[in-house]
Amino acid sequence: AIQLTQSPSSLSASVGDRVTITCRAGQGISSSLAWYQQKPGKPPKLLINDVSDLESGVPSRFSGSGSGTDFTLTISSLQPEDFATYYCQQFNTYPLTFGGGTKVEIK
Amino acid sequence: QVQLVHSGAEVKKPGASVKVSCKASGYTFIGYYMHWVRQAPGQGLEWMGWINPHSGDTKYAEKFQGRVTMTRDTSISTVYMELSRLTPDDTAVYYCARSVVCSSSSCYAGFDIWGHGTRVAVSS
Numbered sequence: 126a127i128q129l130t131q132s133p134s135s136l137s138a139s140v141g142d143r144v145t146i147t148c149r150a151g152q153g154i155s156s157s158l159a160w161y162q163q164k165p166g167k168p169p170k171l172l173i174n175d176v177s178d179l180e181s182g183v184p185s186r187f188s189g190s191g192s193g194t195d196f197t198l199t200i201s202s203l204q205p206e207d208f209a210t211y212y213c214q215q216f217n218t219y220p221l222t223f224g225g226g227t228k229v230e231i232k
Numbered sequence: 233q234v235q236l237v238h239s240g241a242e243v244k245k246p247g248a249s250v251k252v253s254c255k256a257s258g259y260t261f262i263g264y265y266m267h268w269v270r271q272a273p274g275q276g277l278e279w280m281g282w283i284n285p286h287s288g289d290t291k292y293a294e295k296f297q298g299r300v301t302m303t304r305d306t307s308i309s310t311v312y313m314e315l316s317r318l319t320p321d322d323t324a325v326y327y328c329a330r331s332v333v334c335s336s337s338s339c340y341a342g343f344d345i346w347g348h349g350t351r352v353a354v355s356s
Binding site: 157159161167168169170171174175180212214216217218219220221222223224225226 | 267276277278279291293294295327329331334337338339340341342343344346347348349
Protein backbone atom coordinates (compact mmCIF):
# COMPACT_ATOMS: atom_id res chain seq x y z
CA ALA A 126 0.00 0.00 0.00
CA ILE A 127 1.13 3.55 -0.73
CA GLN A 128 1.79 5.33 2.54
CA LEU A 129 0.95 9.02 2.77
CA THR A 130 2.83 10.93 5.44
CA GLN A 131 1.36 14.25 6.48
CA SER A 132 3.25 16.88 8.38
CA PRO A 133 2.84 18.37 10.79
CA SER A 134 0.37 16.14 12.60
CA SER A 135 -0.96 19.23 14.34
CA LEU A 136 -0.34 22.96 14.35
CA SER A 137 -1.51 26.03 16.19
CA ALA A 138 -2.17 29.14 14.17
CA SER A 139 -3.95 32.46 14.41
CA VAL A 140 -6.69 33.90 12.25
CA GLY A 141 -5.05 35.50 9.24
CA ASP A 142 -1.99 33.24 9.27
CA ARG A 143 -0.74 31.44 6.19
CA VAL A 144 -0.78 27.69 6.81
CA THR A 145 0.95 24.97 4.79
CA ILE A 146 0.40 21.24 5.22
CA THR A 147 2.53 18.71 3.40
CA CYS A 148 1.75 15.20 2.21
CA ARG A 149 4.51 12.87 1.06
CA ALA A 150 3.70 9.67 -0.81
CA GLY A 151 5.80 6.54 -0.48
CA GLN A 152 5.93 6.30 -4.28
CA GLY A 153 4.84 8.40 -7.21
CA ILE A 154 1.11 8.93 -7.55
CA SER A 155 1.05 11.23 -10.57
CA SER A 156 -1.61 13.88 -9.89
CA SER A 157 -4.01 11.50 -8.15
CA LEU A 158 -4.25 13.38 -4.88
CA ALA A 159 -7.17 14.94 -3.04
CA TRP A 160 -7.46 17.03 0.12
CA TYR A 161 -10.31 16.89 2.63
CA GLN A 162 -11.39 18.95 5.61
CA GLN A 163 -13.12 17.27 8.54
CA LYS A 164 -14.75 18.94 11.52
CA PRO A 165 -15.68 17.04 14.69
CA GLY A 166 -18.70 14.80 14.27
CA LYS A 167 -18.94 15.49 10.55
CA PRO A 168 -17.89 13.57 7.45
CA PRO A 169 -14.90 14.74 5.45
CA LYS A 170 -15.48 17.44 2.85
CA LEU A 171 -13.62 17.37 -0.45
CA LEU A 172 -11.63 20.58 -0.91
CA ILE A 173 -9.22 19.85 -3.74
CA ASN A 174 -9.05 17.16 -6.43
CA ASP A 175 -6.18 16.21 -8.73
CA VAL A 176 -3.60 18.09 -6.63
CA SER A 177 -4.85 21.60 -7.37
CA ASP A 178 -8.46 21.62 -8.66
CA LEU A 179 -10.57 23.52 -6.17
CA GLU A 180 -14.02 22.04 -5.64
CA SER A 181 -17.01 24.24 -6.36
CA GLY A 182 -17.87 26.44 -3.41
CA VAL A 183 -14.50 26.06 -1.69
CA PRO A 184 -12.96 29.45 -0.84
CA SER A 185 -10.05 30.55 -2.97
CA ARG A 186 -7.82 30.89 0.10
CA PHE A 187 -7.35 27.12 -0.22
CA SER A 188 -4.85 25.92 -2.80
CA GLY A 189 -2.95 22.76 -3.60
CA SER A 190 0.28 22.06 -5.38
CA GLY A 191 2.90 19.40 -5.96
CA SER A 192 3.66 16.42 -8.14
CA GLY A 193 5.05 12.95 -7.97
CA THR A 194 5.52 12.29 -4.29
CA ASP A 195 5.40 15.70 -2.58
CA PHE A 196 2.24 17.74 -2.22
CA THR A 197 1.07 20.74 -0.23
CA LEU A 198 -2.20 22.27 0.90
CA THR A 199 -2.00 25.98 1.61
CA ILE A 200 -4.52 28.19 3.37
CA SER A 201 -3.49 31.73 2.49
CA SER A 202 -5.29 33.50 5.34
CA LEU A 203 -6.72 31.25 8.04
CA GLN A 204 -10.33 31.94 8.96
CA PRO A 205 -12.21 30.84 12.11
CA GLU A 206 -14.16 28.23 10.15
CA ASP A 207 -10.93 26.61 8.91
CA PHE A 208 -10.02 25.10 12.26
CA ALA A 209 -10.40 21.41 11.51
CA THR A 210 -8.46 18.28 10.60
CA TYR A 211 -7.14 17.96 7.05
CA TYR A 212 -6.44 14.72 5.21
CA CYS A 213 -4.74 13.95 1.93
CA GLN A 214 -5.79 10.91 -0.12
CA GLN A 215 -4.24 9.12 -3.08
CA PHE A 216 -6.47 7.43 -5.63
CA ASN A 217 -3.72 6.28 -8.00
CA THR A 218 -3.29 2.75 -6.67
CA TYR A 219 -5.33 0.28 -4.68
CA PRO A 220 -5.81 0.24 -1.81
CA LEU A 221 -6.74 3.90 -1.80
CA THR A 222 -5.06 5.47 1.18
CA PHE A 223 -5.31 8.56 3.34
CA GLY A 224 -2.70 10.51 5.23
CA GLY A 225 -2.79 10.46 9.00
CA GLY A 226 -4.31 13.93 9.23
CA THR A 227 -3.23 17.39 10.32
CA LYS A 228 -5.20 19.05 13.08
CA VAL A 229 -5.27 22.84 12.78
CA GLU A 230 -5.97 24.45 16.13
CA ILE A 231 -6.44 27.98 17.33
CA LYS A 232 -3.38 29.63 18.84
CA GLN B 233 -30.09 18.11 -3.28
CA VAL B 234 -27.48 15.40 -3.61
CA GLN B 235 -27.26 13.40 -0.44
CA LEU B 236 -26.37 10.04 1.03
CA VAL B 237 -28.40 8.89 4.01
CA HIS B 238 -27.13 6.14 6.29
CA SER B 239 -28.92 3.61 8.42
CA GLY B 240 -28.84 4.00 12.16
CA ALA B 241 -26.21 3.15 14.72
CA GLU B 242 -25.50 -0.48 15.55
CA VAL B 243 -24.17 -2.33 18.58
CA LYS B 244 -22.84 -5.82 17.94
CA LYS B 245 -21.17 -8.63 19.82
CA PRO B 246 -17.78 -9.93 18.73
CA GLY B 247 -18.14 -12.55 16.02
CA ALA B 248 -21.39 -11.08 14.71
CA SER B 249 -22.01 -9.36 11.39
CA VAL B 250 -23.32 -5.90 10.64
CA LYS B 251 -25.02 -4.59 7.52
CA VAL B 252 -25.07 -0.85 6.95
CA SER B 253 -27.09 0.88 4.26
CA CYS B 254 -26.61 4.13 2.37
CA LYS B 255 -29.46 5.61 0.34
CA ALA B 256 -28.61 8.01 -2.46
CA SER B 257 -30.81 10.79 -3.74
CA GLY B 258 -30.58 13.85 -5.94
CA TYR B 259 -28.43 12.30 -8.68
CA THR B 260 -28.31 9.36 -11.09
CA PHE B 261 -27.53 6.46 -8.75
CA ILE B 262 -25.91 4.23 -11.36
CA GLY B 263 -23.74 7.00 -12.72
CA TYR B 264 -21.25 7.07 -9.82
CA TYR B 265 -19.24 4.57 -7.84
CA MET B 266 -19.83 4.22 -4.12
CA HIS B 267 -17.04 3.70 -1.64
CA TRP B 268 -17.00 2.71 2.00
CA VAL B 269 -14.56 4.38 4.35
CA ARG B 270 -14.32 3.84 8.08
CA GLN B 271 -12.96 5.92 10.92
CA ALA B 272 -12.20 4.43 14.31
CA PRO B 273 -12.69 6.74 17.33
CA GLY B 274 -10.08 9.49 17.28
CA GLN B 275 -8.34 7.91 14.30
CA GLY B 276 -7.88 8.56 10.60
CA LEU B 277 -9.72 7.38 7.51
CA GLU B 278 -9.51 3.87 6.09
CA TRP B 279 -10.78 2.87 2.66
CA MET B 280 -12.63 -0.44 2.53
CA GLY B 281 -13.64 -0.74 -1.11
CA TRP B 282 -16.12 0.30 -3.75
CA ILE B 283 -19.15 -0.93 -5.61
CA ASN B 284 -20.23 0.02 -9.09
CA PRO B 285 -24.00 0.48 -8.65
CA HIS B 286 -24.58 -0.02 -12.36
CA SER B 287 -22.98 -3.45 -12.71
CA GLY B 288 -22.69 -4.57 -9.10
CA ASP B 289 -18.93 -5.05 -9.56
CA THR B 290 -16.88 -4.58 -6.44
CA LYS B 291 -13.29 -3.90 -5.41
CA TYR B 292 -12.28 -4.55 -1.82
CA ALA B 293 -9.19 -3.57 0.09
CA GLU B 294 -7.15 -6.69 0.70
CA LYS B 295 -7.41 -6.13 4.44
CA PHE B 296 -11.16 -6.74 4.29
CA GLN B 297 -11.26 -9.46 1.60
CA GLY B 298 -13.33 -12.38 2.80
CA ARG B 299 -15.00 -10.34 5.50
CA VAL B 300 -16.75 -7.53 3.61
CA THR B 301 -19.55 -7.69 1.07
CA MET B 302 -20.87 -4.67 -0.79
CA THR B 303 -24.17 -4.88 -2.62
CA ARG B 304 -26.73 -2.56 -4.10
CA ASP B 305 -30.44 -2.33 -4.83
CA THR B 306 -30.94 -0.07 -7.81
CA SER B 307 -34.71 0.01 -7.33
CA ILE B 308 -34.26 2.04 -4.16
CA SER B 309 -30.89 3.67 -4.94
CA THR B 310 -29.28 2.05 -1.95
CA VAL B 311 -25.91 0.43 -1.36
CA TYR B 312 -25.09 -1.92 1.49
CA MET B 313 -21.90 -2.87 3.28
CA GLU B 314 -21.85 -6.04 5.35
CA LEU B 315 -18.89 -6.79 7.59
CA SER B 316 -18.64 -10.18 9.25
CA ARG B 317 -16.67 -11.72 12.11
CA LEU B 318 -16.62 -8.45 13.96
CA THR B 319 -14.04 -7.67 16.63
CA PRO B 320 -13.73 -4.63 18.91
CA ASP B 321 -11.22 -3.22 16.41
CA ASP B 322 -14.12 -2.80 13.97
CA THR B 323 -15.68 -0.18 16.22
CA ALA B 324 -15.86 2.87 13.98
CA VAL B 325 -18.01 5.24 12.00
CA TYR B 326 -18.65 3.77 8.57
CA TYR B 327 -19.14 6.26 5.73
CA CYS B 328 -20.35 5.79 2.19
CA ALA B 329 -18.87 8.26 -0.28
CA ARG B 330 -19.39 8.88 -3.98
CA SER B 331 -16.85 9.14 -6.76
CA VAL B 332 -16.72 9.15 -10.50
CA VAL B 333 -15.76 5.95 -12.28
CA CYS B 334 -12.88 3.78 -11.11
CA SER B 335 -10.97 1.17 -13.09
CA SER B 336 -9.46 -2.16 -12.15
CA SER B 337 -6.21 -0.40 -11.30
CA SER B 338 -7.15 3.03 -9.95
CA CYS B 339 -9.77 5.68 -9.40
CA TYR B 340 -9.90 9.00 -11.17
CA ALA B 341 -11.01 11.46 -8.51
CA GLY B 342 -11.60 11.93 -4.83
CA PHE B 343 -14.92 11.48 -3.05
CA ASP B 344 -17.16 14.47 -3.59
CA ILE B 345 -20.23 13.49 -1.56
CA TRP B 346 -20.19 11.71 1.80
CA GLY B 347 -22.93 10.34 3.97
CA HIS B 348 -23.14 11.32 7.62
CA GLY B 349 -21.90 7.90 8.66
CA THR B 350 -23.15 4.95 10.70
CA ARG B 351 -21.60 4.33 14.08
CA VAL B 352 -20.89 0.67 14.74
CA ALA B 353 -19.80 -0.41 18.20
CA VAL B 354 -18.51 -3.92 18.84
CA SER B 355 -18.43 -4.97 22.45
CA SER B 356 -19.13 -8.02 24.55
